[in-house]
Amino acid sequence: MSEDSTQPIDDIPAYMRALGEAARAAGRHLAATDSGPRNQALRLIAESIRDAAPALAEANQRDLDAGKAAGLDAALLDRLALTEARIEAMAEGLEQIAALPDPVGAVTDLDPMPSGIRVGRMRVPLGVVGIIYESRPNVTADAAGLCLKSGNACLLRGGSEALHSNQAIAECIRGGLEAAGLPSTAVQVVGTTDRAAVGELITLDDYVDVLVPRGGKGLIERIMRDATVPMIKHLDGICHCYIDANADADMAEQVVVNAKTQRYGTCNTLETLLISAAMAPEMLPRLKARFDAHGVELRGCERSRSLVDGLTAATEADWDTEYLAAILSIRVVDDLDEAIRHIARHSSGHTDAIVTNDYAHAQRFLREVDSSSVMVNASTRFADGFEYGLGAEIGISTDKLHARGPVGLEGLTTQKYIVLGEGHVRE
């Protein structure tokens, strides 16, 4: 990529193929390295980011000025801003990634077979990861760090509003890679805001092994429509909590209130409360009082509205809506079976929880609810790579193949079979 990469590019497909080809070569190089140089690069990039803090702030100011001029809203401008604390957090994040165990190279189950060969599986990088994201420039450092740690080259396509910030961070990354003796093409930031570049990136099957889109539902849907490269993604987080017939009422209240109110805008936030008919008369007034205090609007089914005043009537659409806001839909169900059926029909497969004291019900819920995270007596807000001990998170997947749930470094790797023989042939 040329230094002058914010200039218009005439032939976007050729430009993207060139990035892809360089990434593929860099990925092959990384796959052959030990963790030493990769970790050294991560620490050197962190250092370089700290050193470049004034330059990063300056580049970021250009983006902020342009954003203000273009009329971006306050929330977007806040996400775009690289404060001193955020710059330090990027550097610290990279150092934390460097300190994690190396996810590649391990060989498992090298077992002898009846033929005499030994067969095992070796964990290896995927190759090249394409990351498509919006506004927040710190994703540039985070995503690059996770890919580098897992031995993958990456192509980063940030939001056009963050171009100068991302380019300045990319400059730090390049410096760190080179100082560690790794190819600077191991991390490439797409140097054009032309949207055609995204269209190319998501169809670069020869050069990109997986896409990780990070952003709102609109972004993911656009990419899904046209991508031919496989993706690690989730669309919705329509998360449920079911309060079972013999749940502890205090525990249920505590879990449900936390799952809904701890943060409203996250994908693991509770959106629909299912409540056993046996518990509803006791629980609903208590919950109504708690949610009123939080200013949460409650939308209830007929049965729930007959038990407590002040609930808006839920429509069918409510069961399929991720509010990402201070709104909760509530449905009274007869029993565990009806709860499981509701979840099977309306869950987005992200995270669903039960609050219960019934052992058999807990086991059935764990087994039968087909979501990426299934919880007993815990807040859905725990569905997160850091809370799960992954040390890092590149995204969350609600797909069933490859990676499911919070995706850490392991999701950026694959396992190949290795076979060791001593001249063995097949009879």
Add this chain to the structure above:
Amino acid sequence: MSEDSTQPIDDIPAYMRALGEAARAAGRHLAATDSGPRNQALRLIAESIRDAAPALAEANQRDLDAGKAAGLDAALLDRLALTEARIEAMAEGLEQIAALPDPVGAVTDLDPMPSGIRVGRMRVPLGVVGIIYESRPNVTADAAGLCLKSGNACLLRGGSEALHSNQAIAECIRGGLEAAGLPSTAVQVVGTTDRAAVGELITLDDYVDVLVPRGGKGLIERIMRDATVPMIKHLDGICHCYIDANADADMAEQVVVNAKTQRYGTCNTLETLLISAAMAPEMLPRLKARFDAHGVELRGCERSRSLVDGLTAATEADWDTEYLAAILSIRVVDDLDEAIRHIARHSSGHTDAIVTNDYAHAQRFLREVDSSSVMVNASTRFADGFEYGLGAEIGISTDKLHARGPVGLEGLTTQKYIVLGEGHVRE
């Protein structure tokens, strides 16, 4: 599915959606069962196939007669034929699958986190598997058995030439499922030869979790073009063997001859031999003599042709061709680096092997060759689910995501996160 399912179906999309909906419901039922009824069903289906041998032979004869009338070639008619031995092999295969350990239900790494929650992963069925295959009716029993064992419902679409055979096998499967108390819709054979049914099946994203196409490259390419459901697949098997500078010549000869000649038409058959310049003068005449005895045509690079007479000149296209025939391309390379570069460029990522006595070279080859199976001193023909101890094989994947290499029961499952708390909330 109606009994009279070979009748023309007016509304193929509606018909396929109905099959999909029934499969989804059956899959949910299976996911909630223990291994007991699933294994019992497998054994009862085996019994039912043995009992129905005369009826199966009769149905198969209808297909064979129609095939002959339609002018199918001898190889295709052979694959289509259900001999007594093949019927018994189907039954035995199902009994073997029943005897394998249950691939679902295991919970791994249920570890406590700093927050107090315990987080683990539970292995669960994918849900619904779509299998698309050609001619060989025994795939109907094999594939149904693997899906059932792994707790998945399946939709089977066999070749139109095998319709009556497949329907007769499906009848046995239905009987076994019902006798074991499982829904007969757990295994459904698509009851129409209309090709539009395939187009529907591969885009039934709401009801089908993964496709496993089993057949020639043409079939896979057609499905790849239009499928929106993810696939477990491989396209080509352009497998390499590299004879390193200090290989044992006898071992090299033995491995290479086996890899090429043990069977010509399989995807793990050797197609390109790379040979170190240091070994070529000694090895090439020996190999020429052995391959002549097998009637294998050798196509060589310039350097190899200068070392031994009687090699056809290889063209660039040869390095990218899966012959599936008694033809081998040969290229002399300077060293390991050139061999790895050739493989990176021309391998289909299926299986590549090195014959070497150099420890460091063996390690580099294992690490740097990015294929689903990488071998040292063993014939590529070993790349196979049974040889790898998987107990069964649903297919081979050259993709990197989800399943890579021979795919057994584990590839038909996924892992979801489970979280156990005692009222834990996120701070």
